[in-house]
Amino acid sequence: MKKYIILSLTALFSLGMLNSCSDKEAEEVQEEEVELKTEKKEFTGELPELSVYNLPSNWTNQNGEDIQLEDLKGDVVVAVMIYTTCKAACPRLVADVRRIYDKVSDKANKQVKYVFVSIDPDTDTPERMKEFAKENEMDSDQWVFLRGDIDDTREFAAVLAVSYKRISPLDFSHSNIISVFDQEGVLVHQKEGLGVDDSETIEVIEKLAM
Numbered sequence: 001m002k003k004y005i006i007l008s009l010t011a012l013f014s015l016g017m018l019n020s021c022s023d024k025e026a027e028e029v030q031e032e033e034v035e036l037k038t039e040k041k042e043f044t045g046e047l048p049e050l051s052v053y054n055l056p057s058n059w060t061n062q063n064g065e066d067i068q069l070e071d072l073k074g075d076v077v078v079a080v081m082i083y084t085t086c087k088a089a090c091p092r093l094v095a096d097v098r099r100i101y102d103k104v105s106d107k108a109n110k111q112v113k114y115v116f117v118s119i120d121p122d123t124d125t126p127e128r129m130k131e132f133a134k135e136n137e138m139d140s141d142q143w144v145f146l147r148g149d150i151d152d153t154r155e156f157a158a159v160l161a162v163s164y165k166r167i168s169p170l171d172f173s174h175s176n177i178i179s180v181f182d183q184e185g186v187l188v189h190q191k192e193g194l195g196v197d198d199s200e201t202i203e204v205i206e207k208l209a210m
Helices: 002-013 089-103 126-135 150-160 199-209
Strands: 032-035 059-061 076-082 112-118 143-148 164-168 171-174 177-181 187-192
Touching: 059 126, 076 089, 076 150, 076 199, 089 112, 089 177, 089 199, 112 150, 126 143, 143 150, 150 187, 177 199, 187 199
Parallel strands: 076 112, 112 143
Antiparallel strands: 032 187, 059 143, 076 177, 164 171, 177 187
16 A cells, blocks of 8 residues: 555655755756645545555644654645754745735635755754744744655655755755645645746635635
8 A cells, every 4th residue: 555655656746856955956957846736624534545645754843742644634734854953954944834815814824834845864953943943933833854864765755756865964955846735644745946936726725724
């Protein structure tokens, strides 16, 4: 089941653009988008076959709590993959997510979790992630920072079609993709790039959450 989910979602949503978290990476990239039918869903308890919540991965959040992805079910999830020591692209990606949060209505935001998954779990300890959350004023319950082991991180990246690799002891190259999951954990929308138009992403979130 897990292998099928990863292969299926990778085929559906592969965007393939690899950007280095360096000065070159921070340049504007071509905007790409994948969007499926979106509508608000009431969680029934039975997960769809392509739900990311079927992955039996284990994670630790910024509060040091052990969770599974399934613990996020019932909320719309806006997910990105970053690492907290990144100095170029990641701060811009975080700012893009913050801008989306600010533009989404207060009513809809009550049904949304904004999730940052680390691609550098060795460095991004719960303490470091919590510090990063505070630095970026993302320390309310709506903001979730996760770290997992290397295998679980790679699996989740495959579902999001996020490519990343270490290019130096302190630096990674990686895709810059914002993904939206519905309340059942099905990937319904993606936007790739830095500083790109976020109007359709906001529209998708509003439709799912309202």
